[in-house]
Structure formats: C-alpha cells, structure tokens
Amino acid sequence: MKFFYVLNGKSLKQFILVGVAAFFTAWFLYLENYVNVPAFSGKDGPKAVYKGEKDLAVSFNIGWGDEKAEPILDILKSKNVKSATFFLSGSWAERHPHIVDRIVKEGYEIGMLGYNYEDYTELEENKIVKDISRAQEAFRKLGIKDIKLLRAPTGHFDQKTLKVADRFGLTVIHWSIDSKDWTNPGVEIIQENAAKATKGDIILLHASDSAKQTAAALPSIIDDINKKGLKLVSVSEMIANATSSSKEIK
Template identity: 75%
Template sequence: MNFFYVFNGKSFKQLALIITTAFFAAWFLYVGNIIHVPAFSTKDGPKAIYKGEKDLALTFNIGWGDEKAEPILDILKKENVKSATFFLSGSWAERHPDLVTRIVKEGYEIGILGYNYEDYTELEEQKITQDLAKAQVAFKKLNVTNIKLVRAPTGHFDQKTLKVANRLGYTVVHWSLDSKDWTNPGVEEIIKNASHAKKGDILLFHASDSAKQTAVALPQIINDIKRKNLKLVTVSAMMANAETITNEIK
C-alpha cells in the first residue's frame, strides 16, 4: 500500500512540512502494523492472498494421479485434522468424483487448480478464462458449487490471472511457506521445511502422485503444528473479516 503526498513549499513553512511528513510516516507504519492478510495485487485491483494474521492453513494441490490423495485423506482423518484446503484441477476431479465427494463430506475446503496444468502467465486472458470456466463446469457437475478460491496451476500468475479470477468471482491464493514436497527431497527434509511454519502461514503440500514422500512426512508435521498450539483453519476462514496489504504484480 503506497501513499503519495504533494506539498507546496510556498504554502507551508519548513517546520510545518517536517511535522506533517513525520505524521504521515508514523501513520504509514501504524497502518502497516494493523493490517491482517498480506496479498499480492494489481495496483488498485484484485488481490492474491498468501498469508494470514493468525492460525495456519494446510493446502494441498492435486493435478493428477490415482495413488496419493486417498492416503493423505486417511492421515488427516487419523490425526483429527478437521480443516484443510484442497486445490483440485478440474480434469482430476472429473476422473475422481468419489474422492471429491469424500473431501467435501469430511469437511475440507475445495479450491480450483485450473482445469489443465498450464502456466497462466503464458496464456492470454481469454485462454485463462476458458480454463477456469471449464473447471467451473466440471465441479458443478459434481455438485460442488460454492468454490471461491483459485490457485494458479503452476503457481505462476500475473495481472491477467488476477483480473480473470476476480471477474469470475474468485480470489487467487498463493502460499507463504513451501514444503517442497514436490521435489521429493526426502521425508526429513520435507519435515524440516514445514517446521518453519508459524501463525498466519499458508503451507503448500501436494497430493498428486508426483509427491511420493508427503504422506510419510505428514503425521510428524501435524504433530509439530499441534505442539506449537497453532490452530488449523481453511484458507477462507483465515481470510474472513481480515484487511489486506498489497504488493503490486506487474
């Protein structure tokens, strides 16, 4: 959030200028300290949430695969995790309606991970719109109609993505902490990466088949979070009743 002030030196004495400037500088710092949910944004435009003020949000991307999603859901159930957000590609959801139903039934939040796995920064607005609209139709056919969140399939987004998502009624969600489970660096490394989680973080995991070590690492990660007394919430709950700060996206 940027503030620009123009003072006419002919109209103000030097002392008044100094006092006024100091006042606004102090106000800027004060505002920066009370804002709640950091976000990327276009200038004066739609925002992409990447961090909250408190609590912790576990998020899972699923774009393809038949093997990893169900074991992760089993672990969340076993560890009594009631809140998490799953970003699902429309094409994956079409192929796995039973798992989509289970995610909804067990109380987890669903966000859209596009339809196809495409880099939105390389697409024109029309193509982004078509991809999200196709995903929207896929979820409606599965009776999932209350989706409010979108995550760019590759994690890369720009002004076009934010504008299209906003036009379709979605908020783009990024993350503040990446477990890097998608690189399969080893269970201990995933646990170590996630151990940096603190209040307000949106933590990124994957439940696609390419993330082969996530399910093994997850129980200890959840236990570490509980030991920190961090409450697990959905991204929507983290966003609720919160103001935002913005970093301009070119």
C-alpha cells in the same frame, strides 16, 4: 519584543484531549496495517492472498494420480485434522469423483486449480477464461457450486490472471511456506521446510502421485503444528473478515 502564549485551564484541557485522540488514532492505524492479510496485487486491482493474520492453513494441490490422495485423507482423519484446503484441477476431479466426494463429506474445503495444468502467465486472457470456465463446469457437474478460491495451476500468475479471477468472483491463493514436497527431497527435508511455518502462514503440500513422500512426512508436520499451539483452519477461514496489504505484481 517578547510574546507569551498563556494557556488557561480550558485551553490546556482541550490541548490534552487533542493529543490523546491523535495518539489513539495513530495506534489504531498502526494496528490496522499490522493485522492484515498480506497479498500480491496490482496498484489498485484485485489481490492474491499468500498469508493470513493468525492461525495456520494447510493446503494440498492435486492435479494427477489416484494413489496418494486417499492415504493423505486417512492421515488427516487419524490426526483429527478438521480443516484443510484442497486445490483440485477440474480434469482430475472429473476422473476421481469418489475422492472429491470424500473430501467434501469429511468437511474439507475445495479450491480450484484450473482445469488443465497450464501456466497462466503464458496464456492469453481468453484461454485463461476458458480454462476457469471449464473447471467451474466440471465442479458444477459434481455438485460443487460455491468455490471461491483459485490457485494458479503452476503457481505463476500476473495481473492478467488476477483480473480474470476477479471477474469470476474468485480469490487467487498463493502460499507463504513451500514444503517442496513436489521435488521429493526426502521426508526429513519436507518436515523441516514445513516446520518454518508460524502464525498466519499458508503451507503448500501436494496430494498428487508425483509427490511420493508427502504422506510419510505429514504426521510429523501435524504434530509440530500442534506442539506450537497453532490452530489449523481452512484458507477461507484465515482470510475472512480481514483487511489486505499488498506487494505489487507485474
């Protein structure tokens, strides 16, 4: 026995509408997962952002020294760079309030690099809490009360770090492009490493005295970014109003 299913005009119209709706739903979900802020995280816990969806963020770590930070600020000013993020250790900020004040006055974002330069993965939870609390107090005394970003001092973090940071209302920020300027490999190599940056990347640079070649490499790095037509934004601007996808971190 043969069976036939006959579609009348009304049924056919409903079928087409359902198909079109399904297509656009799938397309929307694809875009939602494609346009996001990639992050390291636990399965269901807080996340550490390392990349954005568009534009480009240049970030500088400072934990030691008083000779390299201001020349780098001079270069940013001369190159008309309006947005950059400086991750400062609390102990360094206490010793150099005039440089911290200049960073703020020139409109750059400040993130926290803990207080002491310690590997958070090697610390017990209560010691991480103490380090972050001490850093917050140091910045508070300098009149900076709205820091929302934390970078693990050595760059190493785990779920414990993410959970502690989350309790403080802080987002852990990593990076997607390491210039390796901290190894002093030569100005050209630093430039080549930074030149790998594309849309959405967060570049790691240093303004500590141990990074002796960063200032010399920086002008060309900025020129390359401008040639690519990428807009420089702060890390907070990059991650604002964006969803997150994650890679699990143990």
